[in-house]
Amino acid sequence: MKSFAELSEQEVLALAISNEDEDNRIYRSFADALRESYPDTAEMYDKMAEEEIGHRDALLTLHREKFGDFLPLIRRQDVKGFVARRPIWLNRPLALEATRKFAEAMELETARFYRRAAETAKDAAVRTLLTKLAAAEDQHEHLAEQLGKQISPTARATEDETSKRLFMLQYVQPGLAGLMDGSVSTLAPLFAAAFATHNTWSTFLVGLAASIGAGISMAFAEALSDDGSLTGRGAPVVRGVVTGSMTTIGGLGHALPYLIPNFFVATALAFVVVAVELAAISWIRMRYMDTPFLQAAFQVVVGGALVFAAGILIGSS
Numbered sequence: 001m002k003s004f005a006e007l008s009e010q011e012v013l014a015l016a017i018s019n020e021d022e023d024n025r026i027y028r029s030f031a032d033a034l035r036e037s038y039p040d041t042a043e044m045y046d047k048m049a050e051e052e053i054g055h056r057d058a059l060l061t062l063h064r065e066k067f068g069d070f071l072p073l074i075r076r077q078d079v080k081g082f083v084a085r086r087p088i089w090l091n092r093p094l095a096l097e098a099t100r101k102f103a104e105a106m107e108l109e110t111a112r113f114y115r116r117a118a119e120t121a122k123d124a125a126v127r128t129l130l131t132k133l134a135a136a137e138d139q140h141e142h143l144a145e146q147l148g149k150q151i152s153p154t155a156r157a158t159e160d161e162t163s164k165r166l167f168m169l170q171y172v173q174p175g176l177a178g179l180m181d182g183s184v185s186t187l188a189p190l191f192a193a194a195f196a197t198h199n200t201w202s203t204f205l206v207g208l209a210a211s212i213g214a215g216i217s218m219a220f221a222e223a224l225s226d227d228g229s230l231t232g233r234g235a236p237v238v239r240g241v242v243t244g245s246m247t248t249i250g251g252l253g254h255a256l257p258y259l260i261p262n263f264f265v266a267t268a269l270a271f272v273v274v275a276v277e278l279a280a281i282s283w284i285r286m287r288y289m290d291t292p293f294l295q296a297a298f299q300v301v302v303g304g305a306l307v308f309a310a311g312i313l314i315g316s317s
């Protein structure tokens with residue numbers, strides 16, 4: 001790996017050409033990934049890709065004039081100082097805001113590169129072009145935001161609604177399903193163990209085992225339910241991780257109080273935690289699932305109370 005100071009002017013131009021070509025492909029990848037759900041934003045990235053192609057062609061022309069047709073193979077990963085880019089363009093589906101922030105960071109880094117290269121260039125023509133490109137990239141640092149404003153309010157509202165719907169399908173619904181399952185399904189074994197043994201540590205172990213077991217089970221069940229290609233529910237692995245994690249968290253919430261040695265204090269705190277969990281689930285259903293709060297609370301609380309009572313009755317028998 002070379003330092004920037006060690007690069008010749010030909011290598012600097014070759015690196016700039018490679019960077020512009022890579023940026024073009026990244027923007028094309030963004031456009032391709034977003035076109036079905038966000039057509040106007042995809043068009044924005046198509047325009048940004050065309051900007052990068054224009055920069056690349058100008059650099060190629062200058063390179064041929066100065067150094068001929070042979071173009072050294074040098075890429076950003078071959079030079080010290082460049083930040084490694086996380087390949088978010090490989091993920092499907094792509095998050096809208098993530099692509100916009102990534103684009104702004106790309107433009108900022110490219111502007112700094114051209115400015116530094118222009119300062120070290122000895123050839124006047126090379127220095128002039130690099131300075132021009134640095135100024136262009138400075139103006140393009142907020143290109144995603146500027147081009148985004150050109151999208152009509154109606155199209156933006158449609159895209160925002162689509163983004164909300166995809167977020168619901170890919171994260172909120174799997175997470176809510178996991179939270180409800182973890183919070184409710186682990187109540188019976190936990191409180192059955194608590195009232196049967198009156199031993200806080202044994203109760204905690206039962207709750208821990210039930211939570212982790214339920215999390216693993218729900219993760220596999222969600223991941224294997226569908227591949228997301230037709231339903232739009234996203235990558236199976238991501239949904240499985242979200243569901244499994246939230247299931248485990250839901251179960252651990254009322255198991256953790258049993259780390260307290262005093263059985264009655266731990267049980268009283270566990271009761272409070274259960275009430276908070278059920279209220280939180282009701283609020284999430286109201287906030288993201290458009291379910292009236294009283295209806296959501298009734299559905300969640302009744303089911304939770306029945307499982308809760310079953311655990312206590314079985315443990316006390």
